[in-house]
Amino acid sequence: MALIVQKYGGSSVADAECVKRVAQRIVATKKAGNDVVVVVSAMGDTTDDLIDKAEQVSPLPPARELDMLLTAGERISMALLAMAIANLGHEARSFTGSQAGVITDGAHGKAKIIDVTPGRIRAALDEGSICIVAGFQGVSQGTKDITTLGRGGSDTTAVALAAALNADVCEIYSDVDGVFTADPRIVPAARKIPRISYEEMLEMAASGAKILHLRCVEYARRYNIPIHVRSSFSQKEGTWVVDSSDIEGHEMEQAIISGVAHDRSEAKITVVGVPDKVGEAATIFRVLSEAEINIDMIVQNVSAASTGRTDISFTLPSSDGQTALSALNKVKERIGFESLRYDDRIGKISLIGAGMRSHPGVTATFFAAIAGAGVNIEMISTSEIRISVVVAQDDIDTAVAAAHRAFDLDADQVEAVVYGGTGR
Amino acid sequence: MALIVQKYGGSSVADAECVKRVAQRIVATKKAGNDVVVVVSAMGDTTDDLIDKAEQVSPLPPARELDMLLTAGERISMALLAMAIANLGHEARSFTGSQAGVITDGAHGKAKIIDVTPGRIRAALDEGSICIVAGFQGVSQGTKDITTLGRGGSDTTAVALAAALNADVCEIYSDVDGVFTADPRIVPAARKIPRISYEEMLEMAASGAKILHLRCVEYARRYNIPIHVRSSFSQKEGTWVVDSSDIEGHEMEQAIISGVAHDRSEAKITVVGVPDKVGEAATIFRVLSEAEINIDMIVQNVSAASTGRTDISFTLPSSDGQTALSALNKVKERIGFESLRYDDRIGKISLIGAGMRSHPGVTATFFAAIAGAGVNIEMISTSEIRISVVVAQDDIDTAVAAAHRAFDLDADQVEAVVYGGTGR
Known part of the structure; x- marks a missing residue:
C-alpha cells in the first residue's frame, strides 16, 4: 500500500461539477489500495474575489488580516471536496493548514514552512480516512497567527506534507498533461517530457515555465520526493520530476x-x-x-x-x-x-x-x-x-x-x- | 475604563459600506476610552450561499464538513472588519472561535459551549488592540474539530465571551431599535421596552420574539451579564436585559x-x-x-x-x-x-x-x-x-x-x- 499525496489547483475544483469529478478520482486512488492525502487550492476565482472585497474596505489591508481572509478560500474548497467524497461512500476529513501541522515563520503573505507536524493527518489515515488539507496556508510559530505561503504555496504544501509523511509520490494536478519541451501554444510540435531531474525542473521553473513553482521543486529535491505532474482531466501519465540518478x-x-x-x-x-x-x-x-x-x-x-x-x-x-x-x-x-x-x-x-x-x-x-x-x-x-x-x-x-x-x-x-x- | 463586547449580525455587515460604518462605530467606542471586543456574524447571505454550494456536491453533507464550510463565513467578515478598523488608524486583530478559546462539545451544527479560555483576547486587549472574534463557531474539546453553535450562535458567543472576560456589558446590534411590547408590524403603537428582566426576556424569546435567542439570554442570566439590545443604524438607547433586582x-x-x-x-x-x-x-x-x-x-x-x-x-x-x-x-x-x-x-x-x-x-x-x-x-x-x-x-x-x-x-x-x- 502506497501513500499518495495529490494536489489539485483552483481550476480543478472551479465548481461543483469539478469538485465531484476530482472526488471520483480521489476515491479511485483510495480504492486501488492507497492511503490518500489531498491538498487543495481555493476554487477558481475565489482568491481574487476575496482580494476585491478587501480592497473595498481598505486600500492597504494589514497582512495578518489579509491572510485570515484569503484562507477562507481553501476552507470552502476543502470542506466541499470532503463532502463530495463522503457522498461517494468514503470517509474524508478536511484539515486547515494549522490542523495539518504546517508551521511557518511569521511573514504574512509569503510565509516559509519551518516544520510540518502532521500528527492528526497520520492518525486520520490510520483510521482509514482520506485527508483533505488546505493548501497555501499555515500557522506561525510562537504567535500562532494564520499565515499564507504566497505564490506556489499549494504545491509547496503538498510536497512538504509528502516529505513529512514519507509519501511515495506527490501528484500535482492541473489542466495540462505535464511538462513540455516548450510551450505548446508557441511550438505545436512540443512534446511531453516523461522524466526530468529536479535540477532541470528548477531551471525550467526559474526560466518561466509556469507548471511548477521553483519553491516546490526545491523542497522536493531536498527531501527527494518524486513529483508526478499530470492533468486532472485525463488518466494519462504526466511528467515525473525525480532525482537525476533515477533518470x-x-x-x-x-x-x-x-x-x-x-x-x-x-x-x-x-x-x-x-x-x-x-x-x-x-x-x-x-x-x-x-x-x-x-x-x-x-x-x-x-x-x-x-x-x-x-x-x-x-x-x-x-x-x-x-x-x-x-x-x-x-x-x-x-x-x-x-x-x-x-x-x-x-x-x-x-x-x-x-x-x-x-x-x-x-x-x-x-x-x-x-x-x-x-x-x-x-x-x-x-x-x-x-x-x-x-x-x-x-x-x-x-x-x-x-x-x-x-x-x-x-x-x-x-x-x-x-x-x-x-x-x- | 469599561470592557464592552459588541455583537454585529449579518445585516450589519452585509457589504463593504456596512462594514465601514460598523468599523466607525467600533472605533468611536474605543476612542471613548473602552476596551472593545467585537463578535461578528457572516455577511448577509454568505451562510445561505455556502449551504447552497454544499447541496450542489452532496445531498446530506457530513456535519463536521458542513461546520468547516460554514465557518468560512465569519472568517471573511471578521478579517474585513479588522481591515476596515485598521484603515481608520486603530489596531485590530481578528480571531477564530478556536483562537478566541471558545471550547465546545462535539455536536456539529449545534455545539454547546463548555468553556471559554480567552487568553489571546485578553493579551491583545492588554496591548491596546481591538479584538474581532468570529461568532457562531468554536473548537471541540478533545478532537479539536471546528464546530458551529447552531441557531442564535453568534449572540451566545458574545455573551459567553463577555462572561469569560468579565465585561461590563454585551451590546447586541441588529437592524431594530430594541425589544418592543409587541411586533410593531402588527401593533404600530408598540413601544420599545427600556429595561426587561432575564426571566421575562426568556419567556419572550421562548414565545416567538426573535430579537434574542433563548440560549443567549439563559447564558447572560447565569453569569449576570447585562445585555443591551440596540440598532447599528442609530445611536438611540435600546433595551437593557438585566437582573430583575436591577429593575x-x-x-x-x-x-x-x-x-x-x-x-x-x-x-x-x-x-x-x-x-x-x-x-x-x-x-x-x-x-x-x-x-x-x-x-x-x-x-x-x-x-x-x-x-x-x-x-x-x-x-x-x-x-x-x-x-x-x-x-x-x-x-x-x-x-x-x-x-x-x-x-x-x-x-x-x-x-x-x-x-x-x-x-x-x-x-x-x-x-x-x-x-x-x-x-x-x-x-x-x-x-x-x-x-x-x-x-x-x-x-x-x-x-x-x-x-x-x-x-x-x-x-x-x-x-x-x-x-x-x-x-x-
Missing part, C-alpha cells in the same frame, strides 16, 4: 536538452555611466536588495577608458520595475551614475538540459539557431545546465521555435532521440 | 405586563383515541423525544367514560411535523390510538410580565380581550410570568392587538404606566 539509471539515451522555456514577465534596467570604482556595483545591488527586489541576470560592460565610466544592466520582474527605479534614483547622487534606462519589452529564452554538461557545442548551436531566425541577443547568462538569452519580446515566439527545432525536440524527431535505443 | 430597584412603577409575543412557526398534532391507561402518554412523548423533537404545549382531554379513550394534543415546531407524524405512526399498533390529526395553521400568543405574579386577574383580562376580539382559544399554557394561548393563525394579528390594548401597552398609555412615578 540516468532508466534512460540511457537521455536527450541532451530537456526543453526550451521562455519568460515575458521580466524587464531590464540599465544604470548608465556608473563611475568605475570598487564597490559601486555592490552599492547598486545592496540598494535593490534592501527594496526586496529579486535580480535575475546582470551584465556589466567593460568601462570606456576615456570616461572611467561603465553601464550595468540587469533584469528583474517587471512588477518590481517602479520600485527599483525609485530606489535607485534615491542614491543617484551618492553613486554618481548618469541616468537609468528601463525596458519592459524584453523576453528571456532558456535552453535547459543536464546533457549539456557533457556535450560541447550546445551554446554555439543555440546562438546559431537564434541568429538564423534573425533575432538579436541582448544579454546572456548561463548555469551548468542552462543557457538564457534576453531578446526583444516580439521575437520570443520565433526564437523559441528555432531553438526547439535546432535541438531536434520537435515531436517526430524526439521520439528517435529519447527512445532511439529501444527501437520504438 | 425593581430602578423603576418602582414597573408595568405589570412587559409585552405580547407571538409565534407562527408551530403546528399542532392531536393523537385521537388513546386508550386511557397508565403510561400511554409517557410512551408517546418518549417516542417523540427519541426523534429529538421539542414539544411545547400539551393538552390532554378528560377521557370519555363510555369509550375509555382520550385525545392528546401538543404543539411543536412545524418544521418537525413530518418527523413527528412518522415516528408516531410507527408505534400506532403498540399504543393503540385511533388516528393522528395535524394542523399547521395555528399561532401562539403569549403575555409576558413579572408583574402578573402579584396581580391577580391578568388571566381573566387576557382571555376577555381575546374573546372580545372574536377569537377562539384552542389551547392554554401558563408559567409564573407568562400566559400562552393557541389560536387560529389567521387570528394572530387581531388577538395580539387586542391583548396589547387591554393591558394599556399602547404607546400613549404606557408612558403613563411606566413613567407615572416620575411625572415624565
Whole structure:
C-alpha cells in the first residue's frame, strides 16, 4: 500500500461539477489500495474575489488580516471536496493548514514552512480516512497567527506534507498533461517530457515555465520526493520530476536538452555611466536588495577608458520595475551614475538540459539557431545546465521555435532521440 | 475604563459600506476610552450561499464538513472588519472561535459551549488592540474539530465571551431599535421596552420574539451579564436585559405586563383515541423525544367514560411535523390510538410580565380581550410570568392587538404606566 499525496489547483475544483469529478478520482486512488492525502487550492476565482472585497474596505489591508481572509478560500474548497467524497461512500476529513501541522515563520503573505507536524493527518489515515488539507496556508510559530505561503504555496504544501509523511509520490494536478519541451501554444510540435531531474525542473521553473513553482521543486529535491505532474482531466501519465540518478539509471539515451522555456514577465534596467570604482556595483545591488527586489541576470560592460565610466544592466520582474527605479534614483547622487534606462519589452529564452554538461557545442548551436531566425541577443547568462538569452519580446515566439527545432525536440524527431535505443 | 463586547449580525455587515460604518462605530467606542471586543456574524447571505454550494456536491453533507464550510463565513467578515478598523488608524486583530478559546462539545451544527479560555483576547486587549472574534463557531474539546453553535450562535458567543472576560456589558446590534411590547408590524403603537428582566426576556424569546435567542439570554442570566439590545443604524438607547433586582430597584412603577409575543412557526398534532391507561402518554412523548423533537404545549382531554379513550394534543415546531407524524405512526399498533390529526395553521400568543405574579386577574383580562376580539382559544399554557394561548393563525394579528390594548401597552398609555412615578 502506497501513500499518495495529490494536489489539485483552483481550476480543478472551479465548481461543483469539478469538485465531484476530482472526488471520483480521489476515491479511485483510495480504492486501488492507497492511503490518500489531498491538498487543495481555493476554487477558481475565489482568491481574487476575496482580494476585491478587501480592497473595498481598505486600500492597504494589514497582512495578518489579509491572510485570515484569503484562507477562507481553501476552507470552502476543502470542506466541499470532503463532502463530495463522503457522498461517494468514503470517509474524508478536511484539515486547515494549522490542523495539518504546517508551521511557518511569521511573514504574512509569503510565509516559509519551518516544520510540518502532521500528527492528526497520520492518525486520520490510520483510521482509514482520506485527508483533505488546505493548501497555501499555515500557522506561525510562537504567535500562532494564520499565515499564507504566497505564490506556489499549494504545491509547496503538498510536497512538504509528502516529505513529512514519507509519501511515495506527490501528484500535482492541473489542466495540462505535464511538462513540455516548450510551450505548446508557441511550438505545436512540443512534446511531453516523461522524466526530468529536479535540477532541470528548477531551471525550467526559474526560466518561466509556469507548471511548477521553483519553491516546490526545491523542497522536493531536498527531501527527494518524486513529483508526478499530470492533468486532472485525463488518466494519462504526466511528467515525473525525480532525482537525476533515477533518470540516468532508466534512460540511457537521455536527450541532451530537456526543453526550451521562455519568460515575458521580466524587464531590464540599465544604470548608465556608473563611475568605475570598487564597490559601486555592490552599492547598486545592496540598494535593490534592501527594496526586496529579486535580480535575475546582470551584465556589466567593460568601462570606456576615456570616461572611467561603465553601464550595468540587469533584469528583474517587471512588477518590481517602479520600485527599483525609485530606489535607485534615491542614491543617484551618492553613486554618481548618469541616468537609468528601463525596458519592459524584453523576453528571456532558456535552453535547459543536464546533457549539456557533457556535450560541447550546445551554446554555439543555440546562438546559431537564434541568429538564423534573425533575432538579436541582448544579454546572456548561463548555469551548468542552462543557457538564457534576453531578446526583444516580439521575437520570443520565433526564437523559441528555432531553438526547439535546432535541438531536434520537435515531436517526430524526439521520439528517435529519447527512445532511439529501444527501437520504438 | 469599561470592557464592552459588541455583537454585529449579518445585516450589519452585509457589504463593504456596512462594514465601514460598523468599523466607525467600533472605533468611536474605543476612542471613548473602552476596551472593545467585537463578535461578528457572516455577511448577509454568505451562510445561505455556502449551504447552497454544499447541496450542489452532496445531498446530506457530513456535519463536521458542513461546520468547516460554514465557518468560512465569519472568517471573511471578521478579517474585513479588522481591515476596515485598521484603515481608520486603530489596531485590530481578528480571531477564530478556536483562537478566541471558545471550547465546545462535539455536536456539529449545534455545539454547546463548555468553556471559554480567552487568553489571546485578553493579551491583545492588554496591548491596546481591538479584538474581532468570529461568532457562531468554536473548537471541540478533545478532537479539536471546528464546530458551529447552531441557531442564535453568534449572540451566545458574545455573551459567553463577555462572561469569560468579565465585561461590563454585551451590546447586541441588529437592524431594530430594541425589544418592543409587541411586533410593531402588527401593533404600530408598540413601544420599545427600556429595561426587561432575564426571566421575562426568556419567556419572550421562548414565545416567538426573535430579537434574542433563548440560549443567549439563559447564558447572560447565569453569569449576570447585562445585555443591551440596540440598532447599528442609530445611536438611540435600546433595551437593557438585566437582573430583575436591577429593575425593581430602578423603576418602582414597573408595568405589570412587559409585552405580547407571538409565534407562527408551530403546528399542532392531536393523537385521537388513546386508550386511557397508565403510561400511554409517557410512551408517546418518549417516542417523540427519541426523534429529538421539542414539544411545547400539551393538552390532554378528560377521557370519555363510555369509550375509555382520550385525545392528546401538543404543539411543536412545524418544521418537525413530518418527523413527528412518522415516528408516531410507527408505534400506532403498540399504543393503540385511533388516528393522528395535524394542523399547521395555528399561532401562539403569549403575555409576558413579572408583574402578573402579584396581580391577580391578568388571566381573566387576557382571555376577555381575546374573546372580545372574536377569537377562539384552542389551547392554554401558563408559567409564573407568562400566559400562552393557541389560536387560529389567521387570528394572530387581531388577538395580539387586542391583548396589547387591554393591558394599556399602547404607546400613549404606557408612558403613563411606566413613567407615572416620575411625572415624565
